[in-house]
Amino acid sequence: MQATGNASRSRRSFVATGIAAGSAALAGCVSESDGRSETGSDSYTVSMAPMGDVEFDAVPESAFVTFPQYADMAVALGHGDAVETLFAPDMSGSTMNAFYDRLEGVSFEWEGLQNPLDGGLSEEQLYAVDSDVHFLDPSYVVKTDDDWTASDVSEIAETIGPWLGNFHSGVHSDPAPAYADSYEYYTLWELFEKVAAVFQEQGRYEALAELYDETRDHIESNLPPESDRPTVARVTLGDGVFYAYHLNTPGFWQAETRPLGARDALADMEWSGDWGEISYETMLDADPDVILHLWGITPQYAIENVRRRMESDPAGSELTAVRNDRVVASGMRYQGPIMNLFQLEMTAKQLYPERFGAWPGYDSGESYPEIPADERLFDRQRLARIITDGV
Template identity: 70%
Template sequence: MDSHRNGRPSRRQFVATGIALGGATLAGCASDNDGNGGNGNGNGGTDGNGDEQSSTDGESGSDGSYTASMAPVGEVEFDSVPENLFVTYPQYADMAVALGHGEGVNTLFSTEMAGTTMNKFYEHLEGVSFDWEGLPNPLEDGLTKEQLYELDSDVHFLDPSYPVKHNDDWDESDIDEIASALGPWFGNFHSGVHSEPADAYADDYEYYTLWEMFERVAAVFQERERYEELKAIHDDLIARIESNLPPEEERPTAARVTLGDGQFFTYHLNTPGFWQAETRPLGADDALTDHDWSGDWGTIDYETMLEEDPDVILHLWGITSRYSIDNVRETLADHPVGSDLTAVQNDRVVAGGMRYQGPIMNLFQLEMTAKQLYPEQFGEWPGYEPGQPYPDIPSDEQLFDREQVASIVRGEF
């Protein structure tokens, strides 16, 4: 392994353990350049709450090195905690913040939308913030090796399957080159909806829940204790939600969508994958359960939405800067078919969060979704005003303790 330069490792050694590394549209994903290439239908796998997890901390070497593991890259060896962090999707940025390493993030996908949304939640965590301004979007013009060499990152929080599958000019040899010359890849994209990875990684691919991924990222930073403390808060929140859910026959029907030009981009509520980490535990009746699509999301027209006529419309990205939930409601109310929707007439078109959510974001989005689906059980949702932080909720109506989360992130535990 190469020696350190200026106090940080110049390279990271990749260690393969049984895994051979070598050899969209804006409305649909609310992003600048995100692939919709997944072929999975999201109907397989297990529940995604992450309650059953095994330790992922690797063994430490006598020289201070240690390992962390995530499919499809397998086991990766580090000689010290990485400081310069290549990040694409904001779940990894949120994980870095949660583990006390947010200052190391050097890139961020859909930078302004992701950065401002993260800080809308952090507004309620004293001493916690994320400095996103000035970070480049690594996927805006397509991922290039030149860009990665310029950044000289210690670790790349991106699934190697992603560039191989979504970029014609990337193959396994390019992945190997970056891992060897700069730093390892460490990410898992296709766990979002259990979609299909690139062929080169299919045999060894594994699907993780959000919190299983967080555990593995915590191992990269040697922050096991922070992870366990936050996981305990998440487990308590899930237990609180599950113990207070109404009987299934009394739950509302809901559709999780993004409003497009004359159509809805659609997602499921209860299928496996970390994109559903804030809806699946709520167990609402998915109004679109009989609809399927070959990619990571689907589309339906107004007439089909009216046929399903959900009690609640959860507008994905509704809390982000990309959409004004007030404008969404107005557009639906002014449409000759949309105005007939029960959710429109009953004022139950509500702002959802981001599907690219890390652990802190997940806690807030679980609370937000619980209150919007089940106000009688979890308290009234105060509403979200576009452009503003996550709304203030009285302490006795909060579903988790903000100060407890903030103190963990600050390292005071």
């Protein structure tokens, strides 16, 4: 990918306001007139917590991206070439393209992108990349790295380009104290609307949101009665332990499971962090009908190996999901709108094959499996046309 630099600019075209700790929480919708402010014919303001009002004088040409939901959003809006960095690019980029392979004319050039979190985020790195906008939550930066303060964040916004991100909406976790008073939580599609406003692609957003609403409505209207739904555990297998996540709790990490309303086998379990750790014995006590193996669609986990590891454990071999071959490759929690549509379809088929058609399975490292046209839950051509043509 050819990165777009800004070294030749005589001045910075992007102005961030309201990002300092204690600033007012202006986390509503985009300003009127499609996000354009009334102070200039070409300028516009995007309001999002915890940043507040972020003013742009022009559409960003380059974007500092960490988690892949923002890269997926950029691709969906026709601005994938703006992405200059990406968390775990070998995993994130290849997984994104595993979905995009089913969309004519859609792809993402991730090779050569640096991982901005490899070795820790530094101010020097941000100055070197010199992006027009940073799709990263300031609260995440300050909370996870002791070397950063809210003042450091403000300095980057003023000298390089604004921040725009909201990490803690993933599971509605607590923000850093410096941003606690200005924090708001958003759904995946609310976050996507904010990013669409940054790129001034409200038309694409509306078309994609309409397709999503139709897909979700179709799925929800065809769900079986709750009593007939399977019990499900959403986990990732570690070294003798399961990293566990809930299905139906608030947050965009659950964007592909919550609409499906399955019975969460781990619903009564609580954990203090973003995820929990449970043993094989605890999993056997819960004994779900289906195990959704998070990250199973990525090259980091081959679902065949995951199944073999469970089968080799005395407790794991007794799990109903293992015995009935219902340990399936699930998606990524860092999903943008394109990934969300595919992951909704995938999970609906994995949980309710009698309602939505059988899931054909997934081979590690391959593209998203081909689904017969009459069994697809959304129109591939329509999605690709919105992304490539904007209609």
